[in-house]
Amino acid sequence: MIKANNIVKIYNQHKQNELKVLNGIDLDIAEGELCTIIGKSGSGKSTLLKCLSGLEGVTSGQISINDRDIQSFTSKETNEFRRQDIAFVFQEYNLIDDLTLHENIYLENEPTETIENLIDVWDIRKAINLFPMQCSGGQQQKAAILRALAKESKIIFCDEPTGALDGKSSQEVLTVLQAIQKSHRSTIILITHNEQITKISDRVITIHDGNKISDRKNVNVELAELLEW
Known part of the structure; x- marks a missing residue:
């Protein structure tokens, strides 16, 4: 589903402050996989995620999703791709300040029973009609995740989706992501x-x-609901 060949990303190329962030990375992620990309801060994992999702271009190399070369997309095709084919959970939440959490979750999508149930299960109903700046980081993060889930996309990119959450909330979110992966054969690429x-x-x-530096299959996948935090 997602292939990357020799991806190089350089910021400020040919300038004094040139910074090479990705050094020729190859990836081949199958449909329906939950793939975790792990590394320390500054390792380049968030930049890689943005390149794979088309949020940033690459300096060289090729990225294809469902046999479509996303580097060759026009601006219009890129916007359609982001709107129709993928969902993204940003580390910075990226909620719209003058919309309530409920409005941020659905945007152009219709409310669903599944998302409304998660609003209750994740205990953000009390904040659902507040604006982002009136909410805690955890409430904003949950809303950002629900916004991605409401799109029902086949590919979900997640940048540190549990970064602002406590252990219990992290487990709840990961349990839902794992369930969606299994039930919808969604492909999930998760940075952590x-x-x-x-x-x-x-x-x-x-x-x-x-x-x-490594790319391994996990032969003993655990259930998120059984993880100890």
């Missing part, structure tokens, strides 16, 4: 520095200083 999350992943890729 938390080793616990690798236990529920089909695939674990380790990035260090812009290089892929």
Whole structure:
């Protein structure tokens, strides 16, 4: 489903402050996989996620999703791809300040029983009509995750989706992501520095200083609901 060949990403190329973030990374992620990309801060994992999702271009190399070269997309095709084919959970939440949490969750999508149930299960009903700046980081993070789930996309990119959550909330979110992966054969690419999350992943890729240093299949995938935090 997602293939990357020799991905290089350089910021400020040919300038004094040039910074090479990705050093020729190859990936081949199958449909329906929950793939975790792990690494320390500054390793390049978030940049890789943005490149794979088309949020940022690459300096060289090729990325294809469902045999479509996303580097060749026009601006219109890129916007349609982001709107129709993928969902993204941002580490910075990226909620719209003048919309309530409820409005942020659905945007152009219709409310569903599944999402409304999760609003209750995840205990954010009390904040659902507040604006993002009136909410805690955890409430905003849950809303951002629900916004991605409401799109019902076949590919979900997650940048540190549990970063602002406590152990119980992290377990709830990961349990839902794992369930969606299984029930909808969704492909989930998840960035983290938390080793616990690798236990529920089909695939674990380790990035260090812009290089892929390991890429392994997990033969003993655990259930998120059984993880100990």
